[in-house]
Amino acid sequence: MRRIISVLMENEPGALSRVVGLFSQRGYNIESLTVAPTEDSTLSRLTVTTIGDDIVIEQITKQLNKLIDVVKLVDLTEGEHLERELILIKIKASGAQRAEVKRTCDIFRGQIVDVTPAIYTVQLTGTSDKLDAFIDAIGASAVLEVVRSGVSGIARGERVLSV
Amino acid sequence: MELLSGGEMIMRALKVEGVKMIFGYPGGAVLHIYDALYQQDAVEHILVRHEQAAVHAADGFARSTGEVGVSLVTSGPGATNAITGIATAYMDSIPLVVISGNVPSHLMGTDAFQETDMIGCCRPIVKHSFLVRSIEEIPSVMKKAFHIAKSGRPGPVVVDVPKDMTAPTEKRPFEYPETVKMRSYTPALKGHAGQIRKALDLLLEARRPVIYAGGGVVLGDAAEELTAIAKRLGYPVTNTLMGLGAFPGSDDQFIGMLGMHGFYEANQAMHQADVIFAVGARFDDRVTNNPKKFCPNARIVHIDIDPASIQKTVRHIEVPLVGPVKSVLADMVEMLNQMDVEPDQSALSAWWETINGWREKHGLWTGDRFTRRGKIMPQDVIRTLYEVTNGEAFICSDVGQHQMFAAQYYKYDQPRRWINSGGLGTMGFGLPAAMGVQLAHPESPVAVVTGEGSIQMCIEELSTCTQYNMPVKIINLNNAALGMVKQWQDMQYGGRYAASTYADSLPDFVKLAEAYGHVGIIVTDPSELKAKMEQCFSMKDRVVFMDIYIDPDEHVYPMQIPTGSMKDMILSKTGPTK
Numbered sequence: 018m019r020r021i022i023s024v025l026m027e028n029e030p031g032a033l034s035r036v037v038g039l040f041s042q043r044g045y046n047i048e049s050l051t052v053a054p055t056e057d058s059t060l061s062r063l064t065v066t067t068i069g070d071d072i073v074i075e076q077i078t079k080q081l082n083k084l085i086d087v088v089k090l091v092d093l094t095e096g097e098h099l100e101r102e103l104i105l106i107k108i109k110a111s112g113a114q115r116a117e118v119k120r121t122c123d124i125f126r127g128q129i130v131d132v133t134p135a136i137y138t139v140q141l142t143g144t145s146d147k148l149d150a151f152i153d154a155i156g157a158s159a160v161l162e163v164v165r166s167g168v169s170g171i172a173r174g175e176r177v178l179s180v
Numbered sequence: 181m182e183l184l185s186g187g188e189m190i191m192r193a194l195k196v197e198g199v200k201m202i203f204g205y206p207g208g209a210v211l212h213i214y215d216a217l218y219q220q221d222a223v224e225h226i227l228v229r230h231e232q233a234a235v236h237a238a239d240g241f242a243r244s245t246g247e248v249g250v251s252l253v254t255s256g257p258g259a260t261n262a263i264t265g266i267a268t269a270y271m272d273s274i275p276l277v278v279i280s281g282n283v284p285s286h287l288m289g290t291d292a293f294q295e296t297d298m299i300g301c302c303r304p305i306v307k308h309s310f311l312v313r314s315i316e317e318i319p320s321v322m323k324k325a326f327h328i329a330k331s332g333r334p335g336p337v338v339v340d341v342p343k344d345m346t347a348p349t350e351k352r353p354f355e356y357p358e359t360v361k362m363r364s365y366t367p368a369l370k371g372h373a374g375q376i377r378k379a380l381d382l383l384l385e386a387r388r389p390v391i392y393a394g395g396g397v398v399l400g401d402a403a404e405e406l407t408a409i410a411k412r413l414g415y416p417v418t419n420t421l422m423g424l425g426a427f428p429g430s431d432d433q434f435i436g437m438l439g440m441h442g443f444y445e446a447n448q449a450m451h452q453a454d455v456i457f458a459v460g461a462r463f464d465d466r467v468t469n470n471p472k473k474f475c476p477n478a479r480i481v482h483i484d485i486d487p488a489s490i491q492k493t494v495r496h497i498e499v500p501l502v503g504p505v506k507s508v509l510a511d512m513v514e515m516l517n518q519m520d521v522e523p524d525q526s527a528l529s530a531w532w533e534t535i536n537g538w539r540e541k542h543g544l545w546t547g548d549r550f551t552r553r554g555k556i557m558p559q560d561v562i563r564t565l566y567e568v569t570n571g572e573a574f575i576c577s578d579v580g581q582h583q584m585f586a587a588q589y590y591k592y593d594q595p596r597r598w599i600n601s602g603g604l605g606t607m608g609f610g611l612p613a614a615m616g617v618q619l620a621h622p623e624s625p626v627a628v629v630t631g632e633g634s635i636q637m638c639i640e641e642l643s644t645c646t647q648y649n650m651p652v653k654i655i656n657l658n659n660a661a662l663g664m665v666k667q668w669q670d671m672q673y674g675g676r677y678a679a680s681t682y683a684d685s686l687p688d689f690v691k692l693a694e695a696y697g698h699v700g701i702i703v704t705d706p707s708e709l710k711a712k713m714e715q716c717f718s719m720k721d722r723v724v725f726m727d728i729y730i731d732p733d734e735h736v737y738p739m740q741i742p743t744g745s746m747k748d749m750i751l752s753k754t755g756p757t758k
């Protein structure tokens with residue numbers, strides 16, 4: 018099952034490599050990974066999406082918690098949560114294709130952020146599923162380049178991950 | 181405030197931490213630190229002959245005392261040589277602080293001479309590591325390093341120090357922090373009272389209980405508490421390889437070591453148990469055999485300081501209990517004394533009857549479970565060692581068949597007497613570990629139980645023994661082969677001894693010992709074993725190398741059948757499979 022784990026860790030050099038190293042060392046997979054400082058500059062927030070059964074996820078969270086740099090973590094998928102990913106995508110857009118790309122883009126609420134006579138560069142945010150669906154709709158033959166940010170997530174409602 | 185250089189700060193921190201002795205090897209990147217070491221006298225330095233030994237010796241020191249072991253190595257090859265030692269300590273949760281030098285900060289990342297990314301290299305085998313970034317942070321880094329190494333589930337911590345951080349000309353104010361507070365690191369100090377109650381309720385319901393105690397009891401200094409609760413309940417106790425000595429080996433309630441080469445009665449009892457009380461043990465694959473077939477009828481209570489050890493391999497843990505074993509066990513005894521419930525005595529005596537039946541039939545201590553073929557049997561060597569040392573020696577083992585015999589046939593009545601690399605299984609561990617043990621316990625007999633394969637992996641330390649008068653006794657069970665490998669080749673590869681024999685090229689160990697200024701004794705005849713062993717231990721001030729030619733064809737039994745359950749064991753070469 019796909020899980021989104023949010024980790025607050027000390028904003029120390031080496032902390033990220035410990036987290037990433039843990040995943041490869043113990044054979045856990047990483048689907049995506051994002052990391053950046055938080056409003057508190059001594060803390061970084063890392064979001065990792067991973068796939069595993071309950072046993073694996075339990076071990077991942079326990080092993081992550083064991084890392085000295087990790088302050089707190091939460092498996093967002095255990096509750097109601099928001100999940101967003103950003104994509105920047107270069108799409109062939111010449112001739113008749115051009116209007117079609119624009120229309121698809123509108124349907125998905127994407128924005129065209131750069132234009133050349135033959136290319137649209139589109140920005141789109143949403144769940145990973147939505148981004149996948151957009152790429153499908155555009156069609157592989159029209160896609161020139163894709164860059165995805167990886168998933169960021171936050172719990173819905175009152176729940177807050179902080180120290 | 182006092183001004184100190186980084187090198188002086190490191191030495192001062194060691195002094196404040198109460199470190200009396202460190203083990204190391206110098207080189208360019210740590211020369212400033214060595215110069216600071218030279219100019220103080222609180223901390224003694226033991227110069228080993230290989231950095232692997234520096235870490236093993238610190239490790240042996242730590243295992244036998246419970247204190248943090250410290251080693252100091254230079255950058256590059258010094259640091260990489262230390263890696264095996266660090267991994268060994270990591271696997272067995274041994275508290276160490278390993279200080280490694282590195283190239284000056286401005287050269288880091290340039291592939292400078294003797295540069296290694298030590299933080300990167302050791303990442304998967306440390307509890308934590310620090311790269312020193314400023315001279316000012318040295319006191320707080322050292323304080324944290326010691327705190328992390330010894331608290332919670334202990335483990336090795338590496339402090340990597342670029343050379344410019346220790347320059348004698350750069351002095352900074354030195355203030356050693358009194359306490360550490362880390363929001364990201366708060367190991368449990370107590371067990372949950374509700375869980376303790378549940379654990380007791382379950383334990384008292386048991387009709388066929390087993391207490392399965394591991395290295396955590398030794399590390400957590402909880403042998404006394406374990407013994408108290410075991411005595412209070414009257415339940416059988418088995419120890420893991422790492423837990424030997426956690427419960428007195430010569431006590432009647434001790435049913436032997438369990439696991440791959442565990443006692444028949446211990447493995448049978450585990451398999452048939454209705455309640456298992458796991459204390460500071462981690463359900464290692466060398467214990468459980470196939471975890472899917474592990475103790476199908478058992479309801480399990482598991483105490484461990486490390487939440488990640490609970491439900492890691494064996495899933496059906498009914499009462500998980502996170503906390504330091506010492507305080508949890510003490511709380512349990514106290515609660516037990518207040519409760520008005522006793523174990524079911526009739527069920528318990530029936531259970532003991534069954535266990536004693538197994539013991540009588542196949543127990544390693546109730547009869548000879550091996551055949552003597554006119555040669556010295558390794559089992560007899562360990563029994564003799566036990567008799568000659570009155571069971572009071574520190575036994576430091578290497579890795580192989582000899583290790584299993586030493587685990588099976590020496591009875592460990594106290595914790596921290598059995599010193600072995602259980603988790604990583606590092607050949608070469610025995611001799612350097614024994615040096616650390618001997619230095620920590622100058623008056624006690626310290627024996628290295630080894631094989632001619634293992635001893636050659638850190639043989640250079642015989643020179644260190646000369647320099648510092650460490651009169652360890654080396655009991656070399658010489659079967660002229662990598663015996664444990666050969667045993668597997670006998671059992672699984674049709675006796676094809678690929679790269680496991682070298683009989684024609686072994687050194688003359690007696691001469692070798694003499695070359696280092698030690699005493700060498702060769703033993704080839706079973707009838708002279710005891711007398712020569714006594715002679716060996718009577719030379720209190722000498723290193724004695726006993727080269728004992730044992731039956732090269734002997735196997736270690738019992739042995740669990742791979743992929744089977746706990747109870748599936750082979751009992752002898754020819755004997756039936758049970």
Ligand SMILES: Cc1ncc(C[n+]2csc(CCOP(=O)(O)OP(=O)(O)O)c2C)c(N)n1
Nearest residue numbers: 580581582605607631632633634662663664
């Ligand atoms: C550093 C290292 N290399 C390889 C092994 C694999 N290994 C385990 S036991 C063993 C044989 C040990 O031979 P010896 O020390 O003579 O002991 P014996 O089994 O003969 O008693 C080997 C090679 C190991 N445990 N450690």
Ligand SMILES: [Mg+2]
Nearest residue numbers: 631632661663
């Ligand atoms: Mg051998």
